[in-house]
Amino acid sequence: MPLSLSYSPEVSDAKAAFAPIVALESTIVTHGMPWPRNLETALAVEAEVRAAGAVPATIAVVGGRIHAGLAPDALEALARAEGVAKLSRADLAAALARGITGSTTVAATMICARLAGIAVFATGGIGGVHRGAETSFDISADLQELAQTPVTVVSAGAKAILDLPKTLEVLETLGVPVIAYQSDAFPAFWSRSSGLAAPLRMDSAAEIAAAHRMRGLLGLPGGQLVGNPIPEEDEIPRAEIEPMIARAMADTAGASGKDVTPALLARLYELSGGRTLEANIALVRANARLAAEIALRLA
Ligand code: PSU
Ligand code: MN
Numbered sequence: 122m123p124l125s126l127s128y129s130p131e132v133s134d135a136k137a138a139f140a141p142i143v144a145l146e147s148t149i150v151t152h153g154m155p156w157p158r159n160l161e162t163a164l165a166v167e168a169e170v171r172a173a174g175a176v177p178a179t180i181a182v183v184g185g186r187i188h189a190g191l192a193p194d195a196l197e198a199l200a201r202a203e204g205v206a207k208l209s210r211a212d213l214a215a216a217l218a219r220g221i222t223g224s225t226t227v228a229a230t231m232i233c234a235r236l237a238g239i240a241v242f243a244t245g246g247i248g249g250v251h252r253g254a255e256t257s258f259d260i261s262a263d264l265q266e267l268a269q270t271p272v273t274v275v276s277a278g279a280k281a282i283l284d285l286p287k288t289l290e291v292l293e294t295l296g297v298p299v300i301a302y303q304s305d306a307f308p309a310f311w312s313r314s315s316g317l318a319a320p321l322r323m324d325s326a327a328e329i330a331a332a333h334r335m336r337g338l339l340g341l342p343g344g345q346l347v348g349n350p351i352p353e354e355d356e357i358p359r360a361e362i363e364p365m366i367a368r369a370m371a372d373t374a375g376a377s378g379k380d381v382t383p384a385l386l387a388r389l390y391e392l393s394g395g396r397t398l399e400a401n402i403a404l405v406r407a408n409a410r411l412a413a414e415i416a417l418r419l420a
Contacts, residue, residue, distance in 0.1 A: 122218065126236060129190025132178045136238065141175035141416035143409065144189070144234035144242040144272070147224035150196070151205045152383040153245065154398060155390070160200035162402045164193070166243070166409045173413030175420075180233045182208060185220030189237040199224060207379050209262045227274060228266035231344065240333065240419055241273050243412035245405045246310040247346065248382060249279035249288030252370065259381060260291065268295035268343045273333045275412040277404040278308035278315060278348040281359075282366055282385045285315045292346065293320065298336075300329060302349045302411060311357040311400045313350040323347075326411060330418035349411050355403035357396055365392045 128136065135142050145166060150159045167177035178189040181199055188195065199205065199222075206223030208216050213229045225233060227247050234242050248261025267274065279288045289307060292299050301307055301319030309315035323329050333345055350356075369388040376384035389397045 124217065125186040126233075127186050127188050128237070129178070129188070129192060131176050132190035132237075135176040139420060141413065141420035142178050142239045142241075143170045143175050143412045143416050144230055144237070144239045145170070145177055145179040145409070146227060146230040146242070146244050147179060147181040147191075147199060148207050148226045149245055149405065150200050151202065151224040152207050153386055154401065155387075156200060158398060158402070160197055162405065163196055163200065165402070166405055169406050169409040170243070170413045173410050173417070175413035175416045177409075178234070178237065178239055180225050180230045182213070182216050182221070182223045182225065184222055185217050187217070187233050187236065189233065189239065210266060211262065227263040228261070231266045231270040231272045231274065234272050235270050240271070241275065241412045241416040243275045243405070243408040245276065245401055245408070246278055246280035247274065247276050249283040249285070250291055251381065252282070252284045254284060254287060264288070264291050264295060264297070267292065267297040267346055270344055271337065271342060272344040273329065273347060273415060274344055275347045275349055275408045275415065277310050277351050277408060279310070280382065281309040281311055281315070281362060282369070282382070282389070285309060285317060289317060289320070295343070297343055298332065298345045300332070300345060300347045302329070302347055304348070304350050308348045308350040309359060310404065311351065311362050311397060312359040313353065313356050314359070316359070319348060326414035327418045329415050333415070333419060347411070349408050351400060351404040352407055355400050357393070357400050362393075362397075365389055368392055
């Protein structure tokens with residue numbers, strides 16, 4: 122049984138021309154946002170990448186094939202589907218072998234992007250160490266992936282539902298460069314600052330691209346995590362979001378495993394009257410623009 126990897130015509134042409142490409146994930150579509158805003162956002166994010174001069178490659182597994190670049194009808198089918206598998210490093214191979222359809226998390230998207238020869242990837246917020254991990258042991262596979270797969274991931278930090286100090290500690294242990302873009306602080310997804318100093322600060326896409334190249338020259342296996350603070354006009358200040366996170370955690374205490382993050386995001390959407398979704402959309406779009414700039418410098 123061969124591994125099948127399909128490129129959209131646009132991505133295939135870009136690869137042939139060594140043109141800049143930005144990978145995009147699909148779990149944010151299937152598990153991160155409600156229909157129909159999920160589809161609108163996915164299309165808007167792709168448009169941001171194109172407007173910045175790069176080609177978007179939304180990644181998902183459809184019928185046991187990895188797709189790098191999804192046709193609009195395939196993207197719509199994923200966005201509408203219910204009960205789609207959320208694939209990470211642990212279950213990607215099994216999904217391909219069984220011929221199933223699933224969306225890819227940050228970890229799985231990094232694996233597929235590397236296979237497709239794509240070095241830059243934009244998402245919203247990565248997974249990390251959950252609050253209470255000292256008893257639950259719930260730590261996202263996204264962190265391990267950043268340590269072993271050479272893709273630069275542009276995010277607005279780790280999702281603020283997480284324990285951000287512990288997430289930064291684990292990233293340090295794993296040797297993952299954490300770069301805040303034009304900021305001294307590690308961003309906190311819906312808020313511009315987590316109040317925690319970022320280990321590295323870079324002020325230009327060129328600098329981030331140069332650091333990515335240098336890791337390759339050193340033969341280091343992992344990627345880089347870029348934290349791009351949400352645009353000021355779209356942020357939800359930390360003081361406002363924190364009580365909602367505490368409430369959402371209490372309300373979703375029954376969720377476990379892969380359901381924890383989607384349950385928290387869905388509850389926060391309700392508690393905030395939709396504000397978390399608007400902020401999420403704005404930050405993903407901003408990340409797509411920065412990722413495209415980095416891809417342009419790398420191409
Ligand atoms: N960014 C968003 N919304 C999301 C995600 C990222 O703005 O829903 C997804 C990513 O696919 C990430 C996943 O890998 O959430 C983390 O899930 P977990 O905590 O179960 O590892
Ligand atoms: Mn988890």
